[in-house]
Amino acid sequence: MPRLSKRVLSLQESAIRKLDATTRARTHVHFHRVNIGQPDVPTPAPLIDAIRGFQPRVLGYGQASGEPACREAAATYHRRWCPELEASHVAVTTGGSEALLFAFTVACDPGDVLLAPEPYYTNYNGFASICGASIRPLRTHLSQGFALPSDQELDAAVDERVKGLVVANPGNPTGAVYGRSELQRLVNWALRHRKLLIVDEVYRQIWLDEAPCSILEFPEAAEVAICVDSLSKTWSACGLRLGFLISRNALLMEKVERLGQARLGPQPLAQHIGMAALTLPESVYEDQRELYRERVNVLVDGLSAIDGVEVSRPRGAFYLMARLPVEDTEAFARYLAADFEHEGESFVVAPGSGFYADPGRGRDEVRLAAVLQPEVLHRVAQLMETALSRYRNL
Numbered sequence: 397m398p399r400l401s402k403r404v405l406s407l408q409e410s411a412i413r414k415l416d417a418t419t420r421a422r423t424h425v426h427f428h429r430v431n432i433g434q435p436d437v438p439t440p441a442p443l444i445d446a447i448r449g450f451q452p453r454v455l456g457y458g459q460a461s462g463e464p465a466c467r468e469a470a471a472t473y474h475r476r477w478c479p480e481l482e483a484s485h486v487a488v489t490t491g492g493s494e495a496l497l498f499a500f501t502v503a504c505d506p507g508d509v510l511l512a513p514e515p516y517y518t519n520y521n522g523f524a525s526i527c528g529a530s531i532r533p534l535r536t537h538l539s540q541g542f543a544l545p546s547d548q549e550l551d552a553a554v555d556e557r558v559k560g561l562v563v564a565n566p567g568n569p570t571g572a573v574y575g576r577s578e579l580q581r582l583v584n585w586a587l588r589h590r591k592l593l594i595v596d597e598v599y600r601q602i603w604l605d606e607a608p609c610s611i612l613e614f615p616e617a618a619e620v621a622i623c624v625d626s627l628s629k630t631w632s633a634c635g636l637r638l639g640f641l642i643s644r645n646a647l648l649m650e651k652v653e654r655l656g657q658a659r660l661g662p663q664p665l666a667q668h669i670g671m672a673a674l675t676l677p678e679s680v681y682e683d684q685r686e687l688y689r690e691r692v693n694v695l696v697d698g699l700s701a702i703d704g705v706e707v708s709r710p711r712g713a714f715y716l717m718a719r720l721p722v723e724d725t726e727a728f729a730r731y732l733a734a735d736f737e738h739e740g741e742s743f744v745v746a747p748g749s750g751f752y753a754d755p756g757r758g759r760d761e762v763r764l765a766a767v768l769q770p771e772v773l774h775r776v777a778q779l780m781e782t783a784l785s786r787y788r789n790l
Protein backbone atom coordinates (compact mmCIF):
# COMPACT_ATOMS: atom_id res chain seq x y z
CA MET A 397 0.00 0.00 0.00
CA PRO A 398 1.63 3.31 -1.02
CA ARG A 399 1.82 5.91 1.72
CA LEU A 400 -0.51 8.85 1.35
CA SER A 401 0.55 12.35 2.28
CA LYS A 402 0.35 13.52 5.88
CA ARG A 403 -1.72 16.40 4.59
CA VAL A 404 -4.55 14.24 3.29
CA LEU A 405 -4.33 11.87 6.22
CA SER A 406 -4.82 14.84 8.54
CA LEU A 407 -7.93 16.10 6.68
CA GLN A 408 -10.96 16.19 8.95
CA GLU A 409 -14.17 14.56 7.86
CA SER A 410 -16.71 17.36 7.38
CA ALA A 411 -18.70 17.64 10.61
CA ILE A 412 -21.64 18.71 8.54
CA ARG A 413 -21.69 15.77 6.15
CA LYS A 414 -20.77 13.07 8.66
CA LEU A 415 -24.36 12.04 9.40
CA ASP A 416 -25.52 11.93 5.78
CA ALA A 417 -25.03 8.18 5.26
CA THR A 418 -26.98 7.32 8.41
CA THR A 419 -29.95 9.49 7.47
CA ARG A 420 -30.00 8.23 3.88
CA ALA A 421 -30.34 4.66 5.12
CA ARG A 422 -33.55 5.52 7.10
CA THR A 423 -35.75 5.96 4.06
CA HIS A 424 -39.01 5.83 6.05
CA VAL A 425 -38.11 8.97 8.05
CA HIS A 426 -38.40 12.47 6.64
CA PHE A 427 -35.36 14.45 7.78
CA HIS A 428 -35.41 18.23 7.97
CA ARG A 429 -31.87 19.21 7.05
CA VAL A 430 -30.92 22.19 9.15
CA ASN A 431 -27.31 20.98 9.35
CA ILE A 432 -26.14 22.54 6.07
CA GLY A 433 -26.39 25.99 4.53
CA GLN A 434 -28.35 24.83 1.50
CA PRO A 435 -31.36 27.16 1.17
CA ASP A 436 -34.61 25.80 -0.28
CA VAL A 437 -35.24 29.30 -1.73
CA PRO A 438 -35.80 29.20 -5.51
CA THR A 439 -32.86 30.54 -7.48
CA PRO A 440 -33.98 33.87 -9.07
CA ALA A 441 -35.54 33.33 -12.52
CA PRO A 442 -33.02 35.49 -14.44
CA LEU A 443 -30.27 33.01 -13.46
CA ILE A 444 -32.26 30.03 -14.71
CA ASP A 445 -33.20 31.95 -17.89
CA ALA A 446 -29.53 32.71 -18.49
CA ILE A 447 -28.84 28.96 -18.77
CA ARG A 448 -31.09 28.86 -21.82
CA GLY A 449 -29.23 31.83 -23.34
CA PHE A 450 -25.88 30.00 -23.20
CA GLN A 451 -25.42 28.27 -26.54
CA PRO A 452 -21.69 28.07 -27.34
CA ARG A 453 -20.47 26.23 -30.44
CA VAL A 454 -17.42 25.01 -28.53
CA LEU A 455 -17.37 24.74 -24.76
CA GLY A 456 -13.85 26.05 -24.53
CA TYR A 457 -11.45 26.94 -21.76
CA GLY A 458 -11.75 30.49 -20.55
CA GLN A 459 -9.16 32.83 -19.10
CA ALA A 460 -7.41 31.85 -15.88
CA SER A 461 -8.81 34.67 -13.72
CA GLY A 462 -12.19 34.61 -15.44
CA GLU A 463 -13.75 36.14 -18.53
CA PRO A 464 -13.16 39.90 -18.77
CA ALA A 465 -16.93 40.58 -18.93
CA CYS A 466 -17.54 38.55 -15.76
CA ARG A 467 -14.65 40.23 -13.92
CA GLU A 468 -16.02 43.62 -14.97
CA ALA A 469 -19.55 42.66 -13.82
CA ALA A 470 -18.12 41.57 -10.45
CA ALA A 471 -16.08 44.78 -10.13
CA THR A 472 -19.17 46.89 -10.95
CA TYR A 473 -21.20 45.03 -8.34
CA HIS A 474 -18.47 45.45 -5.69
CA ARG A 475 -18.05 49.18 -6.41
CA ARG A 476 -20.98 49.57 -4.00
CA TRP A 477 -18.32 49.09 -1.30
CA CYS A 478 -15.16 50.22 -3.11
CA PRO A 479 -15.72 52.85 -5.85
CA GLU A 480 -12.16 52.53 -7.17
CA LEU A 481 -12.35 48.76 -7.72
CA GLU A 482 -11.24 47.55 -11.16
CA ALA A 483 -11.78 44.28 -13.04
CA SER A 484 -8.08 43.46 -12.52
CA HIS A 485 -8.73 43.36 -8.76
CA VAL A 486 -11.15 40.45 -9.21
CA ALA A 487 -10.36 36.80 -9.94
CA VAL A 488 -13.30 34.52 -10.73
CA THR A 489 -13.17 31.22 -8.86
CA THR A 490 -15.05 27.95 -8.46
CA GLY A 491 -17.17 29.10 -5.53
CA GLY A 492 -15.96 31.00 -2.51
CA SER A 493 -14.24 27.73 -1.57
CA GLU A 494 -11.63 28.01 -4.31
CA ALA A 495 -11.16 31.70 -3.51
CA LEU A 496 -10.39 30.68 0.08
CA LEU A 497 -8.03 27.95 -1.06
CA PHE A 498 -6.21 30.44 -3.30
CA ALA A 499 -6.10 33.01 -0.48
CA PHE A 500 -4.66 30.49 1.99
CA THR A 501 -2.15 29.33 -0.66
CA VAL A 502 -0.86 32.83 -1.34
CA ALA A 503 -0.65 33.49 2.40
CA CYS A 504 0.94 30.32 3.76
CA ASP A 505 3.95 28.08 3.37
CA PRO A 506 3.91 24.65 5.05
CA GLY A 507 4.12 25.13 8.81
CA ASP A 508 2.53 28.58 8.71
CA VAL A 509 -0.49 29.65 10.68
CA LEU A 510 -3.63 31.68 10.08
CA LEU A 511 -5.49 33.12 13.05
CA ALA A 512 -9.27 32.75 13.07
CA PRO A 513 -11.86 33.89 15.60
CA GLU A 514 -13.40 30.65 16.90
CA PRO A 515 -15.93 29.08 16.34
CA TYR A 516 -15.21 29.31 12.61
CA TYR A 517 -16.31 27.79 9.30
CA THR A 518 -15.04 24.25 9.57
CA ASN A 519 -13.64 24.05 6.03
CA TYR A 520 -10.96 26.62 6.94
CA ASN A 521 -9.21 23.65 8.56
CA GLY A 522 -9.33 21.70 5.30
CA PHE A 523 -8.00 24.56 3.18
CA ALA A 524 -5.22 25.16 5.71
CA SER A 525 -4.29 21.45 5.76
CA ILE A 526 -4.07 21.36 1.95
CA CYS A 527 -1.52 24.18 2.20
CA GLY A 528 0.35 22.36 4.98
CA ALA A 529 -0.68 25.21 7.28
CA SER A 530 -3.00 25.34 10.28
CA ILE A 531 -5.58 27.54 11.94
CA ARG A 532 -4.81 29.01 15.35
CA PRO A 533 -8.10 29.81 17.06
CA LEU A 534 -8.88 33.03 18.89
CA ARG A 535 -11.72 32.31 21.27
CA THR A 536 -14.98 34.25 21.07
CA HIS A 537 -18.02 33.50 23.20
CA LEU A 538 -21.69 32.85 22.59
CA SER A 539 -22.53 34.77 25.78
CA GLN A 540 -20.75 37.88 24.36
CA GLY A 541 -22.37 37.69 20.93
CA PHE A 542 -19.05 36.34 19.56
CA ALA A 543 -17.38 39.78 19.83
CA LEU A 544 -13.90 39.87 18.27
CA PRO A 545 -10.86 39.47 20.54
CA SER A 546 -9.33 42.61 22.04
CA ASP A 547 -6.35 44.35 20.40
CA GLN A 548 -4.13 42.93 23.16
CA GLU A 549 -5.27 39.38 22.42
CA LEU A 550 -4.81 39.90 18.68
CA ASP A 551 -1.29 41.25 19.22
CA ALA A 552 -0.37 38.50 21.65
CA ALA A 553 -1.35 35.81 19.12
CA VAL A 554 1.23 36.98 16.57
CA ASP A 555 4.51 35.16 16.07
CA GLU A 556 6.74 34.52 13.06
CA ARG A 557 4.58 31.59 11.87
CA VAL A 558 1.41 33.69 11.71
CA LYS A 559 0.82 34.90 8.17
CA GLY A 560 -2.60 36.43 8.56
CA LEU A 561 -6.08 36.24 9.97
CA VAL A 562 -9.23 34.83 8.39
CA VAL A 563 -12.69 35.87 9.50
CA ALA A 564 -16.17 35.49 8.06
CA ASN A 565 -18.40 38.58 8.20
CA PRO A 566 -21.28 37.81 8.68
CA GLY A 567 -20.07 34.75 10.53
CA ASN A 568 -20.75 31.10 10.02
CA PRO A 569 -21.55 29.42 12.43
CA THR A 570 -21.96 32.41 14.73
CA GLY A 571 -24.25 34.76 12.80
CA ALA A 572 -22.07 37.60 14.17
CA VAL A 573 -21.94 40.80 12.11
CA TYR A 574 -18.90 43.03 12.47
CA GLY A 575 -19.25 46.78 11.86
CA ARG A 576 -16.80 49.52 10.95
CA SER A 577 -15.03 49.88 14.30
CA GLU A 578 -14.37 46.14 14.62
CA LEU A 579 -13.14 45.86 11.03
CA GLN A 580 -10.97 48.94 11.57
CA ARG A 581 -9.28 47.17 14.48
CA LEU A 582 -8.51 44.19 12.26
CA VAL A 583 -7.19 46.47 9.51
CA ASN A 584 -4.96 48.28 12.02
CA TRP A 585 -3.72 44.92 13.32
CA ALA A 586 -2.88 43.71 9.80
CA LEU A 587 -1.06 46.95 8.97
CA ARG A 588 0.76 47.02 12.32
CA HIS A 589 2.06 43.46 11.91
CA ARG A 590 2.21 43.35 8.06
CA LYS A 591 -0.12 40.37 7.87
CA LEU A 592 -2.83 39.42 5.43
CA LEU A 593 -6.46 39.89 6.34
CA ILE A 594 -8.72 37.38 4.59
CA VAL A 595 -12.33 38.43 5.00
CA ASP A 596 -14.90 35.90 3.90
CA GLU A 597 -17.94 37.93 2.86
CA VAL A 598 -20.04 35.21 1.22
CA TYR A 599 -23.00 36.23 3.44
CA ARG A 600 -22.48 40.00 3.05
CA GLN A 601 -25.98 40.66 1.68
CA ILE A 602 -27.71 38.52 4.30
CA TRP A 603 -27.94 40.69 7.42
CA LEU A 604 -30.85 41.01 9.78
CA ASP A 605 -30.42 44.29 11.70
CA GLU A 606 -27.46 46.29 10.42
CA ALA A 607 -25.32 45.74 7.34
CA PRO A 608 -21.81 44.39 7.95
CA CYS A 609 -18.90 46.60 7.03
CA SER A 610 -16.99 45.25 4.02
CA ILE A 611 -13.22 45.02 4.04
CA LEU A 612 -13.42 46.64 0.60
CA GLU A 613 -14.47 49.87 2.33
CA PHE A 614 -10.95 50.46 3.73
CA PRO A 615 -8.64 52.13 1.17
CA GLU A 616 -5.69 51.80 3.56
CA ALA A 617 -6.11 47.98 3.53
CA ALA A 618 -5.49 47.69 -0.23
CA GLU A 619 -2.18 45.81 0.21
CA VAL A 620 -3.18 43.55 3.09
CA ALA A 621 -6.81 42.66 2.41
CA ILE A 622 -8.29 39.76 0.49
CA CYS A 623 -12.05 39.68 0.15
CA VAL A 624 -13.85 36.42 -0.68
CA ASP A 625 -17.31 36.48 -2.20
CA SER A 626 -19.67 33.91 -3.69
CA LEU A 627 -22.98 33.60 -5.48
CA SER A 628 -23.96 30.52 -3.48
CA LYS A 629 -25.99 32.02 -0.66
CA THR A 630 -27.34 35.44 -1.64
CA TRP A 631 -28.57 34.18 -5.00
CA SER A 632 -29.47 30.70 -3.69
CA ALA A 633 -27.11 29.23 -6.27
CA CYS A 634 -24.88 26.86 -4.27
CA GLY A 635 -24.60 24.49 -7.24
CA LEU A 636 -23.40 27.22 -9.58
CA ARG A 637 -19.95 27.12 -7.98
CA LEU A 638 -19.08 30.72 -8.70
CA GLY A 639 -17.07 32.96 -6.42
CA PHE A 640 -14.56 35.78 -6.40
CA LEU A 641 -11.22 36.58 -4.83
CA ILE A 642 -10.82 40.35 -4.64
CA SER A 643 -7.65 42.20 -3.78
CA ARG A 644 -6.05 45.51 -4.72
CA ASN A 645 -2.57 44.07 -4.13
CA ALA A 646 -1.18 43.78 -7.69
CA LEU A 647 1.59 41.26 -6.86
CA LEU A 648 -0.86 39.07 -4.99
CA MET A 649 -3.31 39.15 -7.93
CA GLU A 650 -0.48 38.20 -10.29
CA LYS A 651 0.14 35.08 -8.17
CA VAL A 652 -3.58 34.32 -7.99
CA GLU A 653 -3.58 34.45 -11.80
CA ARG A 654 -0.82 31.79 -11.77
CA LEU A 655 -2.86 29.59 -9.43
CA GLY A 656 -5.75 30.06 -11.87
CA GLN A 657 -3.53 29.07 -14.79
CA ALA A 658 -2.60 25.83 -13.04
CA ARG A 659 -6.25 24.75 -12.96
CA LEU A 660 -7.02 26.48 -16.30
CA GLY A 661 -10.18 28.62 -16.17
CA PRO A 662 -13.34 28.82 -14.09
CA GLN A 663 -16.51 27.38 -15.62
CA PRO A 664 -17.84 29.40 -18.61
CA LEU A 665 -21.55 28.64 -18.06
CA ALA A 666 -21.29 29.63 -14.41
CA GLN A 667 -19.74 32.95 -15.40
CA HIS A 668 -22.48 33.58 -17.94
CA ILE A 669 -25.14 32.98 -15.27
CA GLY A 670 -23.12 34.99 -12.76
CA MET A 671 -23.26 38.06 -14.96
CA ALA A 672 -27.07 37.86 -14.94
CA ALA A 673 -27.02 37.53 -11.15
CA LEU A 674 -24.73 40.50 -10.54
CA THR A 675 -26.98 42.96 -12.36
CA LEU A 676 -30.22 42.18 -10.50
CA PRO A 677 -31.95 45.13 -8.80
CA GLU A 678 -31.27 45.98 -5.16
CA SER A 679 -34.78 44.78 -4.23
CA VAL A 680 -33.63 41.15 -4.73
CA TYR A 681 -31.23 41.49 -1.80
CA GLU A 682 -33.82 43.20 0.38
CA ASP A 683 -36.26 40.37 -0.40
CA GLN A 684 -33.67 37.79 0.64
CA ARG A 685 -33.07 39.63 3.91
CA GLU A 686 -36.80 39.78 4.67
CA LEU A 687 -37.11 36.08 3.98
CA TYR A 688 -34.22 35.15 6.30
CA ARG A 689 -35.36 37.56 9.02
CA GLU A 690 -38.62 35.66 9.24
CA ARG A 691 -36.93 32.24 9.16
CA VAL A 692 -34.32 33.14 11.77
CA ASN A 693 -36.98 34.64 14.07
CA VAL A 694 -39.14 31.52 13.87
CA LEU A 695 -36.19 29.28 14.70
CA VAL A 696 -34.80 31.50 17.49
CA ASP A 697 -38.23 31.92 19.10
CA GLY A 698 -39.02 28.22 18.84
CA LEU A 699 -35.71 27.08 20.32
CA SER A 700 -35.51 29.76 23.04
CA ALA A 701 -38.85 28.57 24.39
CA ILE A 702 -37.37 25.14 25.18
CA ASP A 703 -36.25 24.61 28.76
CA GLY A 704 -32.46 24.55 29.09
CA VAL A 705 -31.73 25.70 25.52
CA GLU A 706 -29.63 28.87 25.09
CA VAL A 707 -29.61 30.54 21.69
CA SER A 708 -27.54 33.38 20.37
CA ARG A 709 -29.71 35.44 18.01
CA PRO A 710 -27.77 35.82 14.73
CA ARG A 711 -27.34 39.29 13.26
CA GLY A 712 -26.43 38.01 9.82
CA ALA A 713 -26.10 34.95 7.63
CA PHE A 714 -28.74 32.34 8.51
CA TYR A 715 -27.04 30.15 11.10
CA LEU A 716 -27.38 30.04 14.80
CA MET A 717 -25.46 28.31 17.56
CA ALA A 718 -27.58 26.84 20.33
CA ARG A 719 -26.39 25.44 23.64
CA LEU A 720 -28.33 22.31 24.50
CA PRO A 721 -28.84 20.65 27.88
CA VAL A 722 -26.85 17.57 26.81
CA GLU A 723 -23.23 16.64 27.46
CA ASP A 724 -22.17 15.70 23.97
CA THR A 725 -24.04 17.03 20.94
CA GLU A 726 -22.15 14.60 18.63
CA ALA A 727 -23.95 11.76 20.39
CA PHE A 728 -27.22 13.71 20.34
CA ALA A 729 -26.85 14.42 16.59
CA ARG A 730 -26.19 10.72 16.01
CA TYR A 731 -29.30 9.88 18.03
CA LEU A 732 -31.37 12.23 15.84
CA ALA A 733 -29.95 10.67 12.69
CA ALA A 734 -30.03 7.02 13.74
CA ASP A 735 -32.84 6.56 16.29
CA PHE A 736 -35.17 9.49 16.79
CA GLU A 737 -38.44 9.78 14.94
CA HIS A 738 -41.66 11.57 15.77
CA GLU A 739 -44.66 11.10 13.46
CA GLY A 740 -42.30 10.02 10.69
CA GLU A 741 -40.03 13.05 11.02
CA SER A 742 -36.60 13.87 12.38
CA PHE A 743 -33.98 16.53 11.71
CA VAL A 744 -30.24 16.81 11.21
CA VAL A 745 -27.99 19.23 13.13
CA ALA A 746 -24.29 20.05 12.92
CA PRO A 747 -22.52 19.29 16.23
CA GLY A 748 -20.78 22.38 17.63
CA SER A 749 -17.38 20.76 18.18
CA GLY A 750 -16.77 20.68 14.42
CA PHE A 751 -16.48 24.47 14.46
CA TYR A 752 -13.68 24.54 17.04
CA ALA A 753 -10.00 23.77 16.58
CA ASP A 754 -10.02 21.73 19.78
CA PRO A 755 -12.79 19.10 19.48
CA GLY A 756 -13.20 19.22 23.25
CA ARG A 757 -14.86 22.62 22.82
CA GLY A 758 -18.42 23.36 21.77
CA ARG A 759 -19.51 19.92 22.93
CA ASP A 760 -22.85 21.18 24.23
CA GLU A 761 -23.51 23.35 21.16
CA VAL A 762 -25.13 22.68 17.79
CA ARG A 763 -25.36 24.80 14.69
CA LEU A 764 -28.66 25.09 12.88
CA ALA A 765 -29.30 26.73 9.51
CA ALA A 766 -32.55 28.65 9.00
CA VAL A 767 -32.65 27.67 5.35
CA LEU A 768 -36.09 26.01 5.20
CA GLN A 769 -39.65 27.38 5.09
CA PRO A 770 -40.78 29.06 8.36
CA GLU A 771 -43.40 26.37 9.07
CA VAL A 772 -40.74 23.67 8.69
CA LEU A 773 -38.43 25.54 11.08
CA HIS A 774 -41.28 25.85 13.56
CA ARG A 775 -41.68 22.08 13.30
CA VAL A 776 -37.93 21.58 13.80
CA ALA A 777 -38.14 23.50 17.09
CA GLN A 778 -41.04 21.28 18.21
CA LEU A 779 -39.10 18.17 17.22
CA MET A 780 -36.08 19.47 19.16
CA GLU A 781 -38.15 19.73 22.34
CA THR A 782 -39.51 16.18 21.92
CA ALA A 783 -36.10 14.77 21.02
CA LEU A 784 -34.36 16.42 23.99
CA SER A 785 -36.88 15.11 26.47
CA ARG A 786 -36.71 11.57 25.05
CA TYR A 787 -32.91 11.65 24.85
CA ARG A 788 -32.53 12.71 28.46
CA ASN A 789 -34.77 9.84 29.56
CA LEU A 790 -32.83 7.18 27.66
Ligand SMILES: Cc1ncc(COP(=O)(O)O)c(C=O)c1O
Binds near residue numbers: 494598628
Ligand atom coordinates in the same frame (compact mmCIF):
# COMPACT_ATOMS: atom_id res chain seq x y z
C1 LIG B 1 -18.32 31.08 5.68
C2 LIG B 1 -18.33 30.37 4.37
N1 LIG B 1 -17.37 30.63 3.50
C3 LIG B 1 -17.31 30.01 2.30
C4 LIG B 1 -18.25 29.06 1.95
C5 LIG B 1 -18.10 28.38 0.63
O1 LIG B 1 -19.16 28.61 -0.21
P1 LIG B 1 -19.11 28.34 -1.78
O2 LIG B 1 -17.89 27.58 -2.12
O3 LIG B 1 -20.37 27.61 -2.08
O4 LIG B 1 -19.10 29.70 -2.39
C6 LIG B 1 -19.28 28.74 2.84
C7 LIG B 1 -20.28 27.70 2.51
O5 LIG B 1 -21.11 27.32 3.29
C8 LIG B 1 -19.32 29.41 4.08
O6 LIG B 1 -20.28 29.16 4.99
